Amino acid sequence: MKKWFSVTLGVVTAMGGFLDAGTIATAGEAGARFGLGLVWAILLATLAVMLLVEMVGRFSAVSHKTYAAAIRENFGMRFFLFPLCSEIIAESLLLTAELGGIAIALSLLTGISWHALFPCAALLVFLMAWRAPFDWIENAPALIGMVTLAFVAGIFALGGPTKDLLTTLWHPRVQSGDLADYLYLVAAILGSTISPYMLYFYSSGALEEGWSGRSLLLNRVTAYFGMGFGAVGSLSLVILSGIVLHPLNIDASLLGEIGLPLGQAFGQIGPILFAIALFATCLGAALEVVLGLSYLISQGFGWEWGENKPPVRAARFNLTIILFLWIALLIGMLGIDPQQLALFASTVIALLLPFSLSPFLVLMNAPQYLGKQTNGRWKNIAIIAILAMAFLVALVSLPLILLSGGG
């Protein structure tokens, strides 16, 4: 009974924790600008994240090592600096976007300026990361995040997509001059869904919760079902934006605009549900990002780490959390719109994916860590192909968008 409770909780957590500022921003903008023409990118990214989460859980459960510690152990300190630097750059931007997402959600609920609420969002994340035990951090925001199921209900309330919108699923309408934006969104979708911070967080979580070789079923169910159902939230946002915003020429470039379709579906309660979902998903993601960074650094440098330990016993781990929240606060003070920052950060993550994740693929094929549980050939090929595609699309679209004043 307890085992199945864990499995259900794991799936629910993964579902609620799938969305964040990046996935909400990319899904909303994708639907508003290209109808259902980017659904394929979300499905592809979901496949990649399902495979990667299953792999990293299997790695930690079988080897009893975290991903970050294994990189350093296997490749040495000098090599470890590559994923470390790429993660620090990309995830600092993403953390700022997540804090901005929390601030905007609170602003939509209270009417107070999100600029004023930004430090409050950082303080809330700090307090939770500082004092809350790991299962609270993992489950509480994700359970509130289940309100994202309202997105699915919204599609039914609006009568589903029209025939015209459905045709964009297999025949995306990309007008001349919009291809760079289309590719930029493909890269942002891949980067926001396949965020490496999730792997550092998940792998550390597996050890914090004492996973072993007997947890492989829980791991598989969480990865495949949790991530699979989680993607439903993202896909629902694309469809909602496609139904309501796309025909009105609204590009959903502000997070508040993405909640408008729920107003059309449910009246005043709809946008409020969106704001609650935005708050919960961004809070969960901000915690995962800041802890993921602290896990990466602490495990890489061999410091004491652990969310379940009192701060005094893992002082440098907790100090790293504070440091990154300060960095995010400083970036946030520049006043960059969180949605645009989330899109940009997600594209940067897509660009850096091969550097962040290539050591992971090597480790997943190392029998000294995994024994008989190493990766099969098709899993390797699938991940390499998706990472290469994310890298190329980001490499092509990012400079074009920046040169033309977008992004």
Added chain:
Amino acid sequence: MPGIAGLKRSVLLGCCLPLLFLLAGCQFNRTAFSRTVQSISATFAAARITLLYLHEGKVTRIYANTDFAGYAQHLQDVPRQLSPAPGGPTRSQIAQLLNIYWAAMPAIEHPCFRASCDWHEQIVTLKKAGDAFLEASGP
């Protein structure tokens, strides 16, 4: 060693393809002017729908207020962004767009959230502004 030669070819192709895309970039990317004007049009369209939804009881006043603060911030730099550039729009085209912009900005900065004021007029103004900027953004 055909294997090594094949790998070299793959790496060369992998490096050259993105460069070719970059060189051809001007053909599949909008100009900065077109991008700016399209974004302005979309913001006016979003403001119109938010105001309409507020009066139809589909969003709360607080939600609409936060959205309008975002629209105002998004649109505040428009006069600076719409400067003449070589190969871009003429001065008279920009002046025309700026006139439409100035006419619509009161509806962004002071939207009628109460039923007693003339919010229908603001909806019409915002629609006109959105359509004009959309047309200026080109096909």
